[in-house]
Amino acid sequence: MTTPRTPDSTRRSERSRRAILDAALELVGETGYQKLTIEAIAARAGVGKQTIYRWWPSKASVLLDAFLALGEDAAQGEYELPDTGDLEADLKSVLRATVDELNSPVYDAPARALAAEGVVNAELGAQFVSLVLEPQLQLYVKRLRAAQEAGGADPGIDPRIALELLVGPLAHRWMLRTLPLTHEYADAVVELALRGIAPR
């Protein structure tokens, strides 16, 4: 009988939207993802619960938006990997920066929450990958292609797989905390992987 009713996004309150995203980030940092509740977000944001349910289907979804907003504030148009001509140096610098980001408390809590949710919830996972992860990975593809053309990498190699050799190990250590995630580790991974990627 009563249709689900899609809300009118032109009437949306930007004020409330920001307050919700900010509150979500704050709370996930303070209490962790498991204890993060929609009610707490609403209370902290000074917003009715319905205003959250009107625009997002789940708390994971709120957090994804909050994380994207966080990224946009920070990124400020950094849509390229450095290309100094020295592939090894460039990759080391990028992976070291990634290590720093993953170790930074601001990114850590929401990123873990989203990654964990994505592991278990395919739909959210797909969004996380397409909105957050894949754009990053494409930068590697581009940089590796450039290296192949410049003769710094074996042209027979699939850059997609090469990139996973670089990123996979970092992700592995970060997600399950098997061993500490350091600059030295990033360097070691780059060195080892490049021995496989280098022209024969």
Next chain:
Amino acid sequence: MTTPRTPDSTRRSERSRRAILDAALELVGETGYQKLTIEAIAARAGVGKQTIYRWWPSKASVLLDAFLALGEDAAQGEYELPDTGDLEADLKSVLRATVDELNSPVYDAPARALAAEGVVNAELGAQFVSLVLEPQLQLYVKRLRAAQEAGGADPGIDPRIALELLVGPLAHRWMLRTLPLTHEYADAVVELALRGIAPR
């Protein structure tokens, strides 16, 4: 005034323990981890809730035990990686088997649940690593050391890092479902990683 009392494990009902672990595995497969509840496990197992709370501190902990039991049934003493002398062939065979396991529905749901929980819950994550993951990884270390001694791998390389070059990419694809996890991918990862690991 009565002490918190630790339960007497000699009197523990093996019947109930099995029923609980089985129910947990069934339910995590049917409804997913988020919707898995202690009450549902108790009901399915025909057991009082207290019997679960008496022996486990959380649902993640129940699931970890259930997953370990699942592994023990299957493993049957396979505590070695094959060593035919051909490192590449051996690794391909092992990683292909891992791919099959990760793609199998029986392992997938509980393994994802535990991995996700471990991402976000450091304590459970540590248990997962030490009980499930690390024993597996040590097999790689052992095999790689053997290869180094036999001259099939560069002795200057840290086997721990080498192994992560093999396992990290697989884990990455599995956890976030970026791209399909296939035998071909396993082969490609082994080939590329071995170019880095091989003696110079």
Next chain:
Amino acid sequence: MTTPRTPDSTRRSERSRRAILDAALELVGETGYQKLTIEAIAARAGVGKQTIYRWWPSKASVLLDAFLALGEDAAQGEYELPDTGDLEADLKSVLRATVDELNSPVYDAPARALAAEGVVNAELGAQFVSLVLEPQLQLYVKRLRAAQEAGGADPGIDPRIALELLVGPLAHRWMLRTLPLTHEYADAVVELALRGIAPR
């Protein structure tokens, strides 16, 4: 800075007013008073909620107006009780008509809703009494005074109390549905009450 603003009743939309009253009557019949909501009335009437809040302070108040409109349509100037000179016959005819009205589905739902609200909400109750009930009761007073003057009723009796002996029992059966409300009952009440009212 704008004053609370009293609405300008000359600009009021008669179209909306009727649609709201009609919708209120329809809905109270369909779903009952408890489930009657301002939002549903507005939706059914094709009217904004604010148009209701502008003109009425509560849903009970809307319903009171709707009920009054209903009465005006029906009454068409029947502002007298019949006076054939036979008090007993006149009262029986009036009370039988009242029984029919109370048993009619159209009047029943809104009348019950208002009566119930009036029981518990003194303000609305006072309005209900002064606008709906008291005018009716005054007709009885007038008819009984006429009978006293004509010698058909004891002049020593307070007509106000006499009337309540007639109306009270009907109201009692109707409100709490203790026993069926029939013409026979109306007749029996009139006969018994008149034995008390008659001249000695």
Next chain:
Amino acid sequence: MTTPRTPDSTRRSERSRRAILDAALELVGETGYQKLTIEAIAARAGVGKQTIYRWWPSKASVLLDAFLALGEDAAQGEYELPDTGDLEADLKSVLRATVDELNSPVYDAPARALAAEGVVNAELGAQFVSLVLEPQLQLYVKRLRAAQEAGGADPGIDPRIALELLVGPLAHRWMLRTLPLTHEYADAVVELALRGIAPR
């Protein structure tokens, strides 16, 4: 799938039951029936909401039980109307007592709430009548029958209707507050009604 599950009344907490009934009576007196909420009852009683929902289907139902408990405490086995041989005196004394009760703040709020709910909700109304009202009314029937046998009342009269002539007017004034409910009014009603009831 999941059966509605009827709770086991032998395990019921008497402590909680009393606390809930007491809280309901207190709150209905303080804030009125409309503003009475299950949540407030639970909070005041120091009880989980589910404990209310487990045992009662609605707030009206809680209040009915609370009112019955109130009655039981007060009544202490007064299961008879006085019979001094003087019908008029006995009825006046009883109706005066009823007037006092209806005017007492302790009874007023819950009684109004239940009466109002019963007007609009047939199911609750039937319970209210059979548990609260009808037992009272039967006492009148009994007393009137005794009077008929003793020659103090016309044996041709239906006691059920006679009683409604006594009780109906009181109820009418109480429910809609048309005019004040006083001892004088009770006396006047008895006198007038008895003129109809008396032997010819």
Next chain:
DNA sequence: AGCTAATCGAGACGGTACGTCACGTCTTTAG
């Protein structure tokens, strides 16, 4: 083999959060 104490299935309890509904207010937009 019988006693006795702990574990067991069951589920009521005080709570927290869920996701929904309606309230009454306020703002935006179309006629």
Next chain:
DNA sequence: CTAAAGACGTGACGTACCGTCTCGATTAGCT
């Protein structure tokens, strides 16, 4: 420039589970 449409903060709804707590009724290990 009125009013429909409807987003908003608020708060109660009734439900689902949480983790704790009592209940008898089995067990299982010790006398």
